[in-house]
Amino acid sequence: MPITPANGQTAGDAAVTAPGGAAEPIMLELVDEDGRTIGTAEKLAAHQPPGQLHRAFSVFLFDEKGRLLLQRRALGKYHSPGVWSNTCCGHPYPGEAPFVAAARRTTEELGLAPALLAEAGTVRYNHPDPDSGLVEQEYNHLFVGLVRTEPAPDPEEVGEIAFVTPQELAERHAAAPFSSWFMTVLDAARPAVRELTGQSAGW
Numbered sequence: 093m094p095i096t097p098a099n100g101q102t103a104g105d106a107a108v109t110a111p112g113g114a115a116e117p118i119m120l121e122l123v124d125e126d127g128r129t130i131g132t133a134e135k136l137a138a139h140q141p142p143g144q145l146h147r148a149f150s151v152f153l154f155d156e157k158g159r160l161l162l163q164r165r166a167l168g169k170y171h172s173p174g175v176w177s178n179t180c181c182g183h184p185y186p187g188e189a190p191f192v193a194a195a196r197r198t199t200e201e202l203g204l205a206p207a208l209l210a211e212a213g214t215v216r217y218n219h220p221d222p223d224s225g226l227v228e229q230e231y232n233h234l235f236v237g238l239v240r241t242e243p244a245p246d247p248e249e250v251g252e253i254a255f256v257t258p259q260e261l262a263e264r265h266a267a268a269p270f271s272s273w274f275m276t277v278l279d280a281a282r283p284a285v286r287e288l289t290g291q292s293a294g295w
Contacts, residue, residue, distance in 0.1 A: 120146040121186045123231045127214060132186045139171065143218065143229030149194045150232055150277040151180040152285060153206055153239040158293025159255040161239060162264075163202070165271070166251045171226055174251065176264065177271035178278065181232075190233035202253070203244030209237035212284030219272040228273050234281045236288050258294040 118135040122144055129147075138144040153161045161179045165172055180201050184193035191211065199205055212234040219228040243253055256264060265275075278285075285295045 119186050120183050123147050125216065125231075127231045129186075135183070136170070139226040139228065141220070141225065141227050143227030145216075145229045145231060146183065147190065148183050148228075148230040148232045149181065149190045149197075149235065150178050150273075150281070151194050151198055151206075151209070151235045151237065152212075152278070152281055153179040153198070153237050154285075154289055154293075155239055155255055157255075158289040158295070159257055160261060160295075161202075161243065162254045162256055162261070163245070163250045164252040164254075166247065166249050168248060171224055172221055172271050175269045175271050176254075177274050181271075181273075181277070191235065194233070194235045201246055201249040203246065204239055204241050206237035207240045208288075209235055210284065210288070212236045212281045215277060215280035217273060217276045219276065221272050230273070232273075232277055232280075234277060234284070236281060236284045238288070 119132045120135050120138050121129055122131045122133050122138070123146060124130050125145070127147070133144050133146065138146050155161065162176050163179060164176050165174060167173045180194070180198045182193065182197045184190050191209070195206065195209055198209075214231060214233050216231050217228065220226075221228065245253055254264070282295060286293075289295055
């Protein structure tokens with residue numbers, strides 16, 4: 093299956109503008125319960141209730157102190173604007189490897205290339221978002237890694253960033269809104285996170 097060209101696509105957009113000025117829909121890769129590709133669907137349509145199961149990815153990057161890099165999603169996002177979430181998440185282009193998509197979007201959103209990026213399994217979930225009315229039906233590929241350079245977030249994608257310890261995350265999670273999928277993907281990634289950061293980091 094060919095890779096859809098980027099054409100300036102961002103995760104916050106429902107469509108991109110082609111060179112001729114016409115809007116091109118963003119397409120997602122639909123999958124079955126085993127993660128096998130079965131087709132494509134337009135991005136916003138795939139998130140309309142009850143949702144269509146599609147491929148996604150989530151990235152968790154940590155600094156040398158074992159702190160997790162969080163981002164607060166920009167207010168212009170069509171889905172879950174202004175909430176805190178993991179380092180980076182999104183959808184591969186149809187035909188794009190999840191690892192490639194994860195590295196690409198980390199660079200596009202946060203202006204950094206991970207010093208290390210490793211696969212951390214997959215998780216399948218169904219999370220309605222009560223605020224937007226959209227539904228996350230995702231087969232999510234998880235990645236963990238290290239960051240050794242200062243992030244330079246794109247303000248159209250990221251409103252704010254923070255490096256947090258497990259305790260600081262618990263306090264922030266109790267006080268501020270987070271994405272509906274955050275705890276699901278974090279819990280699924282924890283074995284790989286602990287292997288990456290070591291026991292002393294507390295994850």
